[in-house]
Amino acid sequence: MSMSPAKMIIYGSVLFTGSISLSYFIIQKTYSRGLYYKLALEQLQNHPEAQEALGPPVNIHHLKLIGKDNFVDIADAKLKIPVSGSKSEGHLHVHSTRSGPFHRWHLNEVFLELKDGQQISVFNLSGENGDDVKKE
Template sequence: VMWPKHPRSRMSMSPAKMIIYGSVLCTGGFSLAYFIIQKTYSRSLYYQLALEQLQIHPGAQEALGPPVSVHHLKLTGKDNFVDIADAKLKIPVSGSKSEGHLHVHSTRSGPFQRWHLDEVFLELKDGQQIPVFNLSGENGDEVKKA
């Protein structure tokens, strides 16, 4: 059976459709990458340890007001940086009274070593800073050993 040839092949696509489909695929790819990076940060030990310190710090809890919510990191810029031995994050948080950022600095001695918090402080939108954890023990807090 011979089928009549269509003026356009079934595989050809107009440039406008190619641009639309390409844009959808790129947007989907970027969204997936963003989601994966956010999940990677939120599952990391330095992130979890910092949030644990925020949860047990009465001054920070009072300043934010219950319930405290943690928001997605801003992935662009220099505020969030992680390499083999050093991690610095600026985690957006909010509560019923205020909002701000939890600043986290964490280090480890080598690639497969455990992360340890060095400093965590809450910076509220009005500029007030609340020390949540300091490795030097200035505020008397210590990280729970797991």
């Protein structure tokens, strides 16, 4: 039994759309399970000024994967994580590095940029704000 060209196009389109959606979901999950992501959220949760600025409860939203704001390769990760709370919303900017493909990720910088433009330094490896994290 042969399928008409119109049905083939419809089924192909559905399959293609489903594949793209699944790929997007898998990439989202991969980013959110990365140590660079988890370390940054841990810093946000433990930073009273950032928590106060956002207001409880703090919600973490899906990354926008299209564009240059979110980038991960073997040794470098840069993310712009959308966050919101009862008082405000903004983005958690994360920069993390590691020395090789099988080494542990280490935060370099994390800052919260609120929608009004205010920036709150959540973590800086240089220790300028006293929020340095031990490297393991």
